[in-house]
Amino acid sequence: MTTDSRSRWLALYVLCTGMLMIVLDVTIVNVALPSIQNDLNFSPSGLAWVVNAYLIAFGGLLLLAGRLGDLFGQRRIFVSGLVGFTAASIACGAANDSGVLVVARFVQGAGGALTSAVILGLIVTMFPEPREQAKAIGVYAFVASAGGAVGLLAGGVLTEWVNWHWIFFVNVPIGAATVAAALRLLPATAGVGLRAGADVVGAVLITSALMLGVYTIVVPAAEHGWGAGRTLLCGAVSLALLAGFVVRELTAAQPLMPMRILRSKTVVGANVVQVVGAGGMFGSFFLGSLYLEHVQGYKPLEIGLAFLPVTVLMGTLSVRYSERLMTRFGGQRVLVVGLVLIGAALAGLAIAPVHATYLVDVFPAAALLGIGAGLCFPPMMGLAMAGVAPADAGLASGLVNTTGQVGGAIGLAVLSTVSTGRAATLRANGHGALDALVGGYHAAFWIAVALIGAAVVTALLTLRPTPADETEIVAPDLDDSVVVPV
Template sequence: MTTHAPVAPATGQDRPLRSRALALAVLCAGMLMIVLDGSIVTVALPAIQQDLGFTPSGLTWTVNAYLIAFGGLLLLAGRLGDLVGRKKVFVAGLLLFTAASLLCAVAADQGTLIAARFLQGVGGALASAVSLGMIVTLFPEPGERGRAIGAFSFVGAAGASIGQVLGGVLTEALDWHWIFLINLPLGLTAAGLAVRVLTADRGPGLRAGADALGAVLVTAALMLGIFTIVGTAEHGWTSARTLGLGLLSVALLAGFLVRQARAAHPLLPLRMFRSRAVSAANAVQVLVISGMFGFQILVALYLQNVRGYGAAATGLAMLPAAVAIGAVSLLLSARLNARFGERNVLLAGLALLVGALGLLLRLPVEAGYLTDLLPTMLLIGGGGLVLSALAGLGMSGAGEADAGTASGLFNTTQQVGAALGVAVLSTLATSRADALAAAGEPLADALTGGFRLAFAVSTGLLALAFVVTATVLRRAK
């Protein structure tokens, strides 16, 4: 039997820039499809509920099933890419995501749709977990890497806003099935191009680093943790269910860390956290993504529930934020990171985000779009600085052997932040609105009061991210 040593992919400076740019475009296209799906579904939820007869609590599982699979498998998927080849994992993820999208589109009952959404989450995790790792190895030169990460960050930020617009248009003009059918040409095209454009890489194989116990522990911990967080909207934060499952999730995570410290081939080498930049970037990302959901989700709810916007109009109203983030990501982030350093750029971006969310603290019931909302939409462009700087810092300690693991870790903290943001901020907004309504406030005033409280917490989370960046990274090179 012939054995094969690991073969490094033909990446970096040994590939022409045009070839690497095409590979980046394919990676961005795959990510765009996944990000689009995440936001496009939220707009279509009322139509799905009416068609399939979901209860309000049951409807949340069309989102929760995806989040649990996606967030729970990112770290494992990243390590799998390092071991068996990131190209294989990326293509497999795209194909699974596309097939699951077809199953979602033809789903005629609640169970089929929820199961298909879970499979979508698995496919999304496989493709997303290795994407940043592939970019790092494709662009080893700092300037090129900064521009590549800026483009990738733009796709992630802009895709969410585009998904809201597209979801509203497709749902109103056709029906909700088309929000999933649109993934078929996108996914098949991206997978076909990936096979041709991405250079094959071959890792050392599963036997060289398959920490089965560690994989079970971390996947169970993350899935259970996200399951617990998303369930707080229905069961509350202090219920026996939430506290019990939360403690079990923490215990599983602690067992995973102990396992990683002792395993010969750990799933997540703890040496990665010796890098101040990597540790701080992942911690700050949890705070930033949690806080940003105060903008992405709650502003959309305010526009629809208080101001009476339709789905398509809400997406269009949010579009300036995507344009601002895209312009900053593509045109400024790489240059500023190269000139001033990622820490300073991150601080500047966080300051802009604190200002943007801070403006919403005075949001009136009868808000004018141009005077009360558009300034926030434009200042949100600071997110283009934040996302690219965080990605650069989070991947700064990744080498060829563990780029997929670092990418999976970075994406995992992003999903944990998203789950926390949705659960915490929506709970706060709902509780405050209920209290104001019970005190006799008109419904619109009560809802706006709840949103303002959530915006205040969002602003606080972003301010805390600023403090952590300024203190923890002050001595980082």
């Protein structure tokens, strides 16, 4: 291995460490939620905002963050995000009030958006050769997807052996070391500068729309019903803000999301699959943790260990076999098989009984989930970056992260609301507490299965099956119609 090649792979590991920190914080909190609720006196509906504040800031700012990477240089934005994320982690760990924690989690999400939005753009720049690029994306996809399962284990260890504050404090030394390594190893590419503009208005519109949309689902819809006046009003304002964002992007001189990024059917299809599929998976990790704790009586560490097969199988497939399978069968076919296995895993959780055993009822679902995620995430990331102009690499990277995080936030809100509502109905009809709780989880898991099914249909209709996917890179300084196949 040449010195240049070794440096590139070391740089990839730096990027993945930064991404792992970000993704860990999505799920590491799940295991600690009961402890946080008890210590800071969160209401049941307010507790979801410990997760939602992070996800919405993250998802709402990713597009702008990706564009900032194109403007100011991707390394600069990556490092700035890490610094902000690490500082917010200190505030989260030191929080002694529920409001302070939610605000700090929002700031954490903003830092995470800056860090993660530019990673795929950096990867496709550092690894232009197709096979190396596929392998690098496989490593990244493993970290981006398996980090959720690792977070459950890490959260269990820290919560049970120390206390919940350390699920945030642990980010500080890792963040500092990653910043130092990034400044040394990542290429310092120059951005195009502010002459191209930054669509702040568009960023405000889309962030406001997403925040209000999830608030509508989690609070008024859950507390007053979907047909209540407050629910309808908040939902209407959210949709109006979203419509305003679309109009802004169509008319702005330098839009946050130029419409040229949507010319590729493959890019659009991969992002739709991402948003729908993430809607099913994010909420499922959240509800799966609650099911194991409240119904099966698992301790935090036991919850993390229960999901360990997800991480192991996902890592094995993503890092060792995904590039070979994509080369042999094509990204679309591998993606569809992975999604079908994820759907089967969620269906298994949807029928798990009150008195479940791990080996019979939980482990098979965890194994299928790990295999499915290991198969589907690398091709999804690769397809989402296919055919993107080098000048838009940061934007495309931000877009694919946005669709995943927004889908996850909405999915979490919807599944949590469905689960709570169904459980309340069953209790009102005379069912016991545990039976009602499990019935609520089952209803939510079946919704998740339906979302994964929709992702499968989308992949079949919009993504082209080929013996091996052809990645197209638009040559710089040429007309958009000229593409160079690699």
